[in-house]
Amino acid sequence: MIHFEDVSVTYDGAAEPTVSHVDFEVPEGELVLLAGPSGVGKSTVLGAVGGLVPHFTGGTLSGRVTVAGRDTRTHKPRELADVVGTVGQDPLSHFVTDTVEDELAYGMESLGLAPDVMRRRVEETLDLLGLAALRSRPIATLSGGQQQRVAIGSVLTPHPDVLVLDEPTSALDPAAAEEVLAVLQRLVHDLGTTVLMAEHRLERVIQYADQVVLLPAPGAAPVLGAPADVMAVSPVYPPVVGLGRLADWSPLPLTIRDARRRAAPLRERLSTREIPDHTPPSAAQLPAPPALRPAPARWWRRNSQTTSPTTPTPTPYAAEVRSLAVRRGGVQALRHVGLTVSPGETVALMGRNGAGKSTLLSALVGLVEPSAGSVRAGDAVPHRTAPRDLVRRVGLVPQEPRDLLYADTVAAECVAADRDADAPSGTCRALLTELLPGVTDDTHPRDLSEGQRLTLALSVVLTAHPPLLLLDEPTRGLDYAAKSRLTGILRGLAAEGHAIVLATHDVELAAELAHRVVLLAEGEVIADGPAADVVVTSPSYAPQVAKILSPLKWLTVTQVREALT
């Protein structure tokens, strides 16, 4: 169905080809997964299928890509629209209209299908993707998982032979990801659609793949094969494969079910060992942040207590939230939330998209004002503290790290960060060099990879040395290598005494890092306890290792490796 014949792509101004000598074939009706570390050109390969590379992006494509017999050299993306449906990384930038039903019809309208055909297909697609109840909803009001399903539906209605998806589940919570994957499974099995997708979170998708195309390194030729064979040699692999490699299972299991069948002896061996301890170490106390200056007077604010943002009693907690309620745009985003974080402790906030995780983090940095209850970050009340003082108490790395970066070189960014934080000059640059060796001063932040950009933003935030560090969805778009580097950095920070709160969908990251997991649902805390206790019992939030080794409370491959050696 899709043929790549010795394809190399060189973008304008690039010295070397982004991908070279890509040569593979995707047979009809298969789900093929494109895997590899970040920066190996997965998105380029996906774009080449729909003709967006090079017709839209520019650059030179040598070799030949054919889809359903059409050569992308002679067919523009719009002329391939009836055979290829492409959904990019961000579904929001994919939508042309504003309601679900119109969005589903848009592609068919462009192709000029007859009105009765369009009507029938819209109804069919609404049912297929479980969107019937949302048909007249404005797209902006949908949740992330629903938007992703609408985006897939919108390219399905013209009945394409090939579906191309770039990171379809990365931004989704585990339940919503399963929802999307179930739909893809159904398309492949019932309708014979050919699916080619790239995804960093292999643990979510590997069991659905018929074949894996692995791009092992930038410029390296792809490896194509059955998932188990490719995973045996791949530099990126999910925890289930990691455990399989560790235990020398052959062939490698890809699903929890297969692994559990093999795992009986391993479980027996491990049942006598002690799980490596994950409780917070007695943290070294960080130097106390300088005293608060009074917040700038805002005469139009009626609250008169602005003048005394500090309370005399010092608190043992780095963050303390008491019966917090927040209303945002007429929606009760949080209700009666209580949370305390001690220095040196790492807490993972988990829950569905829209459960209130980001709102809670925003409240801790004073971006939103509580409508009831109290928030304290160290000795400060965040929303009543001047930003200059607050950065030395609490730092947040937002979901999009780029939001924090304004300057056009890394060096300028670091200088600005030192100035913002009143830190001795060179502090930020030293931090960055420590966390991310090999980034030159004159690099533009936009040219960094996702992981590098995250680290830069983290260095900027850490320049002020805040005892409380918050990260919102830090692993979005990171490959396993970048993720393990981040894990190392955050562990080090926690050992130094920083309290860390991370909001994440990534159960594997939470299992690696968190001492405590807090589950949120509809703005309320529904579980709060040691990571092992909370996640092991939850079907959606249990990491793969926990699922394989339950009822034992092992969470990560690293733990198992440590125990066995």
Place this chain on the structure above:
Amino acid sequence: MGAGGTLHAPASAPTRHSRPAPTHPGAWWLWALSLGTAATRTTNPLLLALLITVSAYVVITRRPHAPWSRSYGAFVKLALAVLLIRLLFTTILGSPIPGTHTLLTLPEVPLPHWAQGIRLGGPVTAEGLAFALYDAMKLATLLICVGAANALANPARLLKSLPGALYEMGVAVVVALTFAPNLIADVQRLRAARRLRGRPDRGVRGLLQVGLPVLEGALERSVALAAAMDARGYGRTARVPAPVRRTTAALTLGGLLGICAGTYGLLTAAGGTYGIPVLVAGVAAALGGLWLGGRRTVRTRYRPDRWDARAWLVTASGVAVAALLFLAAARDPAALHPGVVPLTAPTLPLWPAAAVLLGLLPAFVTSAPENTMGTPVKEPS
């Protein structure tokens, strides 16, 4: 108004898959603009207040639960601002209306002789204020009527009713319309991010510094959207024989030239004879060009809005209000323009008021909006 009885059908028949046919957006716009036109015919504050009430009632009962409907509030605020600014100016700069009821006297600022026409401060008369209030209310009503149209009809759906040849232009406008809210959200997010860097998140400087990143973001999103649209078949064209293509070009260009020449003719004194025929011919040629140009697009339309009996009724009610007020303004101008010198209490003229009430008709003949956002929708798993 007796048609209200048919309204209960959607409530009693719980078919999820039939959306009650929304009224044609064009009808809502015509209705709202007619009410606005009616407002220009009168300065009677009671009549204007009645017009505002009528449009507000229809908006409250009939606006769909969608993001764009929230613009009504913004328009009301704008109208209030217009009112206040007008009153403030009258207070400070004085009013040309001669008045005897001086409410208060502001200290007058002596201005140099070259600014003789302008007065700063001085006596504020009740007559001047009343005149300014009436005048500003007219403008405020007009604004609120436009807001009503925005709230009741999705502007994007209105653009969908454009002829085929103008479709691509329509899409551009729709995309621009959806980008404005995104841009505002970006500015808010980036200003919040400034706070994370320890810089003040308020003030003009903060706004300026996020300008560049916001524009960068908007540009990136536009490129992503353009790619997505292209991949979904936007801009596919049918093969049109060369003669048809040439005729289209000739008709469109000729038509535009004709319109220019005709307008010129109408506006100059000498061209009174050829102006109208040339203009008409130009318009006809341009329309022909548009119609022929439509043959190039292969697009079809999914569930186009139908111009049904309801749309006619909605339009008719608006047009009736406008027409009756025009009539009233011609027959009884005194009632529609209450005097300010001497100051008299305005009275509500009976039959123009009854005419304004005709504008309520849409609240009874159109279907109630679906509740698409209020109730939390259960996630199908």
